[in-house]
């Protein structure tokens with residue numbers, strides 16, 4: 001399957017409205033207009049593709065879906081066949097669903113962990129439209145997509161097999177931490193677009209990483225969190241594997257935002273060698289003052 005990037009995320013949250021200020025004022029995101037004019041929905045973006053992050057008011061903090069980009073209609077048709085061969089039923093979207101997602105066409109399916117994914121092609125681009133919500137230099141997107149996400153899955157091996165063999169994600173590396181194993185996958189030069197870790201009986205979105213163009217953007221966001229008393233989930237630090245300099249803040253919807261700069265990239269797939277590490281960070285990333293993740297839920301039934 002030819003997935004090339006993470007295109008968008010949709011999240012359900014009782015505190016969706018808080019994103020109308022949190023998104024632009026703290027993260028520097030731009031507010032996007034909703035194509036269907038839905039109330040109780042806040043759409044945001046970090047580049048010229050409107051609505052990459054959509055938060056809709058609902059009963060719980062829950063990842064509704066991750067949207068994965070394919071290069072063309074042919075690649076989408078091939079992907080549907082591959083899903084069917086793997087015994088996964090894909091649902092075609094209605095014209096209204098495609099319009100809401102700002103894409104030409106999409107299909108949705110559920111993975112073994114119970115997450116809903118959408119595969120799409122033809123995302124809306126409005127060149128020159130991105131204006132950050134506050135003064136900053138901008139985000140690393142383009143061929144690297146929206147950013148990266150880390151998902152908590154109930155069964156690591158089952159999810160690893162699915163993302164690797166069915167969706168075609170390539171392993172970047174692994175981190176082993178006191179019996180907790182994290183696996184990192186890339187689909188483009190971004191060191192990882194998806195990472196997974198297992199907590200038996202649990203499922204959810206741990207964090208979304210947004211990468212900024214300048215280290216000063218990280219410092220300014222950090223100042224803003226201190227000024228506004230926004231809870232930090234992890235202090236400033238530098239990761240061992242992608243070398244990202246970042247800190248983690250708690251979003252209004254429970255999951256964390258990793259706000260980072262300076263990650264290394266996978267420039268040549270043929271030269272990439274998989275390694276493993278024993279810690280997530282070279283320095284820092286100490287536990288902050290935010291409570292435990294609120295977007296990771298026990299799996300019912």
Ligand SMILES: [Fe+2]
Pocket residue numbers: 148150207209258
């Ligand atoms: Fe991360």
